Amino acid sequence: xxxxxxDAKTRLLADAPLxxxxxxxxxxxxxxxxxxxxxxxxxxxAFDAHLRIKPLVxxxxxxxxxxxxxxxxxxxxxxxxxxxxxxxxxxxxxxxxRGMADRIYRALHGxxxxxxxxxxxxxxxxxxxxxxxxxxxxxxxxxRVRLIRRPVSA
Amino acid sequence: MLDxxxxxxxxxxxxxxxIEGRAVTAWERVQDKPVEIVxxxxxxxxxxxxxxxxxxxxDRSATGPxxxxxxxxxxxxxVRGHPDSSVPDTxxxxxxxxxxxxxxxxVIVVAPETPGxxxxxxxxxx
Numbered sequence: 001x002x003x004x005x006x007d008a009k010t011r012l013l014a015d016a017p018l019x020x021x022x023x024x025x026x027x028x029x030x031x032x033x034x035x036x037x038x039x040x041x042x043x044x045x046a047f048d049a050h051l052r053i054k055p056l057v058x059x060x061x062x063x064x065x066x067x068x069x070x071x072x073x074x075x076x077x078x079x080x081x082x083x084x085x086x087x088x089x090x091x092x093x094x095x096x097x098r099g100m101a102d103r104i105y106r107a108l109h110g111x112x113x114x115x116x117x118x119x120x121x122x123x124x125x126x127x128x129x130x131x132x133x134x135x136x137x138x139x140x141x142x143x144r145v146r147l148i149r150r151p152v153s154a
Numbered sequence: 155m156l157d158x159x160x161x162x163x164x165x166x167x168x169x170x171x172x173i174e175g176r177a178v179t180a181w182e183r184v185q186d187k188p189v190e191i192v193x194x195x196x197x198x199x200x201x202x203x204x205x206x207x208x209x210x211x212x213d214r215s216a217t218g219p220x221x222x223x224x225x226x227x228x229x230x231x232x233v234r235g236h237p238d239s240s241v242p243d244t245x246x247x248x249x250x251x252x253x254x255x256x257x258x259x260x261v262i263v264v265a266p267e268t269p270g271x272x273x274x275x276x277x278x279x280x
Contacts, residue, residue, distance in 0.1 A: 036221020039258060040280050050194045050251060051258035051279075058220060087219055133216045133223035135251075135260065135279060140219075 004145060005029070005061050007113040008084050012057065018103035021096055024056030024089070032058075037089070037134060053136045055096035057104070058087040064147060076151040083122060084108070086141040089134060094126070097139045108143045117146035168269050176270025177236040184231055191230075191252040191259075193245070203244055206231040207254060209278060224280045228259060232272035244272040256280065 005028045012018055012026050019026070024046040033041050037058060039051050046056055062083035070079035086104050090096040101124065109121040122142035131138050184206040191207075193200040210227040232244020250261040257280045265273040 032221065034222070036217075038221050038223065038280075040256060041221075043256065047258075049253065050192075051253040051256075052194070052251065089220065131218055131220060133218050133225065133279065134220050135258065136220075138220070 003115050004082060004084065004113060004147070005059055007115060008059055008108065008143075011107050011111075011113065012059070012104060015103050015107045018057075018100060018107065021099045021103065022055055022057050024054030026057045026059070028059055052091040053089050053134055055088075055090040055100060057100055058089070060085045060087065062142075064145075064149065066149070069146075070148060078149050080147055080149050082145045082147060084119075084143040084145055086143070088139045088141065089131070089136045090138075091136055094137060094139065097126075097137065101139060101141050104141055104143075113145065115147065117148070119143050119145050173235050173269045174237040177233050177241075178270075180231065180271030181233045181236055181241055184233060189254060191254055193250045193252045195247065195250050200245060203232070203242070205244060205246075205272075207259075207276075226278045228276045228278050230259070230261070230272075230274040230276055232274070233270070234268070234272050235270055246272060246274045 009026055009028050035041050037046055037053070039047050043051065046054060048054055062085055064080040064082035066078045066080045068079060070077060088097045088100050105121055108119050111119050113119060120143065122144040124139055124141045126139040130136060184204060187206050188204045189207050190202050190204055192202050208229050208231070213224060213226045215222055215224045230246060232246060233241060234243045246261050246264055248261055248263055252259050257278050259276045259278055261274045261276050263275050265275070
């Protein structure tokens with residue numbers, strides 16, 4: 001399942017305008033230590049000289065759930081859906097966030113990743129509050145990923 | 155007999171000499187443990203200032219969607235109205251931010267009515 005995140009990150013890194021906007025980087029959980037986005041762990045990459053967060057993207061995977069659009073009990077195959085969450089951060093305002101969200105939409109919506117079926121935009125969530133600990137504005141953009149779960153080799 | 159109204163009027167503002175004396179003492183305290191900071195106000199960097207920073211022991215950690223941040227509180231001490239004109243007034247306002255020793259400081263409140271010195275309470279994030 002973690003290859004979905006790696007593939008999504010690869011797709012995003014291939015979008016030059018997105019990389020230009022996300023000056024703080026594009027991360028998955030594998031890129032970050034136990035503290036995640038943290039000023040001590042990432043002082044020069046995700047944060048500026050004043051330790052304010054730079055515009056960045058942190059993508060996560062919401063665990064897949066079966067939807068049984070496909071099902072083959074004998075072969076232990078089942079259709080499922082997972083959600084790639086793109087958490088977008090910047091210090092203040094939403095200018096960079098909107099730009100990054102638009103580029104991510106272009107990179108993912110209506111496409112497929114190497115290990116998945118169709119990927120579609122599943123909505124944005126923009127709470128009217130700051131992340132007080134990261135001292136940032138943020139938005140989450142969700143992308144629904146269809147996939148087929150197969151059993152591992154015996 | 156003491157006239158209470160006269161007394162209230164006389165204590166409404168401290169004599170200038172008293173304020174200057176407080177500023178001298180405040181600056182001596184800053185110089186005991188001086189720290190040079192560059193404050194970011196909005197997107198504007200202010201000139202470097204010398205203050206004293208004292209952190210509290212009320213640490214906490216918070217884990218949000220982005221990761222874990224460790225926070226403590228701090229008090230930033232400065233000076234105001236020093237008789238030596240080469241010692242500028244400390245300029246801090248709520249919302250100001252600065253980086254020091256690998257942590258981000260955000261000024262939450264500047265204590266009012268502190269003649270001769272500046273006392274600002276800050277949130278520290280690491």
